[in-house]
Amino acid sequence: MPDTEFAISADAGAERHDRWREALADAFGPFEVHHGKPAQFAGHVRYARRASLQFNDLHYQGQRLERTAGNVSRLDQEFYTFGLPLSGPLAVVQQGREFQVEPGCVYLMNQSLPYQATALGAAGYRSLSVSFPRSALSQRDSRIGAFHKLRIDDGSPRGAMLASYMDHLFKGMDGWSDGEVAELGERLIDLIALFMVQDGQAQASASDSSVTLAHRQRALAYMRQHLADPDLSPQRVADGCGLSVAYLHRILRAGGTSAEAFIFEERLERCRELLLNPLHRHRSIAELAYQAGFSHPSHFSRLFKRRFGMTPRDWRARS
Template sequence: MAIVTIDTSGVGEPDRLDFWRSTVCDQFVDLDVTPTAGRLVDGRISAADIGGTHIRRIASGPHTFTRTSRQVRAADEDYLQIALARRGRTLIVQDGREAVIRPGEFVLYDSSRPFTFATTDDFEYSVCLHPKRSLGLTETEIAAVTAIRFDGRRGVGAMVPPMLSALHRTVDEGMTPATVEALERTVGDLFGVLVRSHVPARSPAGVHLDRARAFLREHLADRELNPAAVAHGCAISVSYLHRLFAEAGTSVGATIREERLLRCRADLVRPELAHVAVGAIGARWGLPDPARFSRAFRARFGCSPSGYRAQATGQLSSVRRSAGSMSGDGSVT
């Protein structure tokens, strides 16, 4: 999609705070958004998506942003995120650590656990939200690098500022699916490099688990995909495969089902697939029985596939209309 810019200056004072809070939650993750008391909210967000990766810029006055345990439990997607400071000084708290970042510095943080951002002056961040499920990293590895200050001007951190700036310029409605997938992989590789710069390389078991997850993601459309096929594709035994997933707190079957449902959910709101029937969306990701697909989707996301498509399409249209009405200078493209 194209870059959408949302600015609170076009909203009247009585409604501005509620509009700002809902916009921040819509464009990032569900948060408690608390501006400094006594100041009129003056905020701006630009947003673009590259597949399941979200690229954001946000600027405003002093704030505290808090992700609570309740909000974590209610989430249906987990992201590993980069927040690069472009203006202001910010304290970040997560996983028992604290970090302070200034312009040119950044942190990694995880939406699946509580965190806090607090700034005492005007701020601006570039933020990248990338689905954790595609990274092949364990929860232990991710938790080891959250709320640690990275310098965006030297070392591996120097790759981040130009990458985030380039992604903002690259977003184009005309990108092919292959281009989108390649960009998503590149972003995921960047996250992996950052984590590996602080966490030792994976054990052999971790490598096998990564390979198995990668194999099943590549073959989700195969209706015959099962543990035996995954084990054969990774040259390991079925029993060892089951043990790897059990040690990671899940199972092969549950992972296949989850990945298929997430792919279906993403396709249901892709504009270029708006003409494709809901049942066909399920079939293209290895869920050919429409009734079973609908039941599984409802159990996972709380609504039917058709209901989700209608709701998500309506919300996107509403955001675009609201953003367009506030940006007469052509800032919405």
């Protein structure tokens, strides 16, 4: 399995510290690295990209990692990490919330928001994790929080199944074909959505039945498939899915979104990807906006800057 590995120890010089930060940035996007006690500073990261997934083995101590708002603006896309801690704890602060992850749990975290993570304990923090685009989860359920945690040491069959799946997935990594990794990764994300995202939405109301969930997922999939249609509207989505407009609004609202908000968000994400794709460098920003379904380039530019903190032109200049 092709992979990348980098390690650093307490006696490393400044140049090695810079390379450690670069290794983390290549694996997870840009970070600021704040040193603790020099004698405790150490780190090791190994990661491999397969299909649309990235498999990580990260171990560090004597340092605090920080993703600032500036770091976030340089990420190529929003992504989540599903992790299985092997040592810890790790203290995390994100969006004003403080929480810890440690052995005995699995967690799901949005890596595309500012946060700070401090490795605690004599052994530091180590986890096995899988990173994947936000869209891989949102197509299953749009109600994704920034952080979810599930115990695996309290007899919960959900946590135990997720932990066991992760363990077997990593142990067999060298033997899986790319096609098998892609399929197994899809099943892992299915389980994460089922056991963590959906189960974490206050156990969903009784009206949010399996039929309702199926209709909502079908509506979300329809909108993704027809983003390029500038006339895509709730009425068109409802007609395409065989639903009434009122029912469409109700099931999307129960999932924490609306047709209009979902369409705009997905179009902006698609434009962000197109702007960084070298195959589209010869095309104008307006042309890419039209391709994603926006009718007015100026409106698109305002939405893009509000969403990502920079203009489409500045975003493209990063590639």
